[in-house]
Amino acid sequence: MMFGAPPSVTRLIETLSELPGIGPKTASRLTFFLLRGETDLPLRLADALRELKERTRFCSVCFNITEADPCPICSDPARDRSSICVVEEPLDVLAIERTEQFRGLYHVLHGALSPMEGIFAENLRVAELLQRVQSGTVTEVILATNPTGEGDYTAAYLLSKLRPMVARLTRLGRGLPVGGDLEYADQVTLANALDGRQDL
Amino acid sequence: MMFGAPPSVTRLIETLSELPGIGPKTASRLTFFLLRGETDLPLRLADALRELKERTRFCSVCFNITEADPCPICSDPARDRSSICVVEEPLDVLAIERTEQFRGLYHVLHGALSPMEGIFAENLRVAELLQRVQSGTVTEVILATNPTGEGDYTAAYLLSKLRPMVARLTRLGRGLPVGGDLEYADQVTLANALDGRQDL
Numbered sequence: 202m203m204f205g206a207p208p209s210v211t212r213l214i215e216t217l218s219e220l221p222g223i224g225p226k227t228a229s230r231l232t233f234f235l236l237r238g239e240t241d242l243p244l245r246l247a248d249a250l251r252e253l254k255e256r257t258r259f260c261s262v263c264f265n266i267t268e269a270d271p272c273p274i275c276s277d278p279a280r281d282r283s284s285i286c287v288v289e290e291p292l293d294v295l296a297i298e299r300t301e302q303f304r305g306l307y308h309v310l311h312g313a314l315s316p317m318e319g320i321f322a323e324n325l326r327v328a329e330l331l332q333r334v335q336s337g338t339v340t341e342v343i344l345a346t347n348p349t350g351e352g353d354y355t356a357a358y359l360l361s362k363l364r365p366m367v368a369r370l371t372r373l374g375r376g377l378p379v380g381g382d383l384e385y386a387d388q389v390t391l392a393n394a395l396d397g398r399q400d401l
Numbered sequence: 402m403m404f405g406a407p408p409s410v411t412r413l414i415e416t417l418s419e420l421p422g423i424g425p426k427t428a429s430r431l432t433f434f435l436l437r438g439e440t441d442l443p444l445r446l447a448d449a450l451r452e453l454k455e456r457t458r459f460c461s462v463c464f465n466i467t468e469a470d471p472c473p474i475c476s477d478p479a480r481d482r483s484s485i486c487v488v489e490e491p492l493d494v495l496a497i498e499r500t501e502q503f504r505g506l507y508h509v510l511h512g513a514l515s516p517m518e519g520i521f522a523e524n525l526r527v528a529e530l531l532q533r534v535q536s537g538t539v540t541e542v543i544l545a546t547n548p549t550g551e552g553d554y555t556a557a558y559l560l561s562k563l564r565p566m567v568a569r570l571t572r573l574g575r576g577l578p579v580g581g582d583l584e585y586a587d588q589v590t591l592a593n594a595l596d597g598r599q600d601l
Contacts (some may be wrong), residue, residue: 206495207468209456213449218441222427223432233492234421235450236457236466237511242419243450249413250435256409257436266436268407292433294405311437362450 203295210236211334262333264309264326266291274306281305286343287359289313289352293345305341313351314358322358330359334366341369348375410436462533463524464509466491474506481505487530487559489513489552493545504539508533512557513551522558523578530559534566541569548575 205211210232217228235243255296259265260272274280274294274320284305286295310325322328334342342363348351356372363370375393377386386394405411410432411530417428419442435443459465460472462537474494488494495509510525522528534542537593538565546552556572573594577586586594 205498206491207457207466209449209452209468210466213453216446216449220431222430227422229492229495230422231420232453233466233490235453236491242416243454246416247447247450247454249409249416250443250450253413253432253435254408254443254447257407264432266407266410290433291436292429295429298405340560358459 215280225294257316259309264311264329265294265307279304283338283340284343285330285333285339286345288345289347289355297345305343307334310346310355313346313349313353314355316401325355326361327362330364331366339367340369342367344370344372346372348373419570437442450471450550459509462508464511465494479504483538483540484543485530485533485541486545488545489555493547497545503543507542510546510555513549513555516555517550522583525555527559527562531562531566534563539567539572544570544572546572548573585586 206214207310208345212226212353213235214228217223217231218225223231235246238258257266258270260267260270260275265272267275273281276306281388284303285308286297286303286305287308287310288297289310289312291309294309296339297303297307299397308326308330310327310330312320312325312326314320314322342359344356344359345366346356346359358364375390376399377390377394378385406414413432413435414425414428415432417423418425423431428552435446456468457466458468458470460467460470460475462471462475465472465474469476481504482501484496484509486503486505487508487510488497489510491509493511497503497507499531508526508530510527510528510530512520512522512525514522514525533539544556546556546559560570574597575590576597577583577590577594583591
């Protein structure tokens with residue numbers, strides 16, 4: 202009989218391998234790290250996973266991840282209700298909040314349109330966005346989808362739908378990332394940077 | 402007020418970041434992946450972690466990870482009790498078992514000697530190894546520690562302790578790894594390969 206790892210070890214390795222970017226080798230390494238320690242890390246991790254599942258939901262207004270509904274941003278009276286920033290994922294909200302430059306509300310689509318992969322408007326929170334804009338006092342919508350083919354396609358689609366409803370539609374500026382090296386910038390980024398050049 | 406992630410999200414990100422090789426960025430990515438899915442993956446992962454902690458222990462004979470004590474290898478009557486292969490970690494047992502070339506028993510040290518890092522013989526399962534060899538009918542001990550400075554030092558230490566007790570002491574062969582390219586082999590590996598050259 203050849204000996205393998207005990208069933209509970211194999212099971213954790215297999216389950217960890219379902220996570221993106223974690224292959225069987227990394228999963229083994231993590232599992233044996235968790236076995237080695239005398240600490241309570243495996244149990245703390247188990248509790249954190251269970252709590253994540255039990256406590257979080259989507260905000261019924263903006264569809265961001267939240268523990269309270271509506272989320273802290275949607276229910277904050279200090280936020281500017283006339284401006285909505287549309288993003289693909291909850292992580293994008295965190296990234297924009299970190300800049301401390303935006304005082305409006307968000308709308309999380311939960312993906313981008315991708316007809317090739319079978320992702321259409323009805324698979325995203327598009328109808329909810331249109332309804333929010335229609336029924337509210339929104340004067341600006343920032344289409345902050347990713348600067349990718351699918352993100353641009355999604356922004357173009359939303360632009361056509363929102364054009365009759367809202368005064369100002371914008372997208373995020375494009376150009377060279379801070380700390381980047383002009384020499385290594387790809388040609389589309391450089392073309393965008395030229396196109397969006399600013400007077401001094 | 403700047404908005405951050407909900408507490409349960411932050412907590413999982415922080416707990417995942419305690420794992421080796423997982424920084425805050427990867428931990429965020431994994432957490433939001435777990436949030437996005439409609440699946441039961443977070444709960445299955447939580448259960449697997451809890452089971453790992455509850456079901457596994459060290460074999461009281463060889464100190465490998467096991468659910469039953471003694472472990473399946475130590476209690477397998479078909480294994481050759483005259484030969485013990487000494488390794489640093491439980492993962493090493495799996496690696497050697499995968500070769501299907503070794504039919505003896507194992508002894509897991511749970512580390513390597515490293516006086517610089519304060520790891521001495523009393524911090525490893527060394528005394529238990531010496532007792533096993535002394536009280537048993539062991540005729541060969543394979544010192545299969547890692548081919549590193551600390552692994553070699555550990556093997557040398559064990560060699561001096563075991564020399565009077567056991568007929569045959571061996572270590573794993575050294576040379577070029579299969580699929581490796583001679584041109585890119587480091588000089589110590591190449592020196593070992595020359596030193597261990599075999600007649601054809």
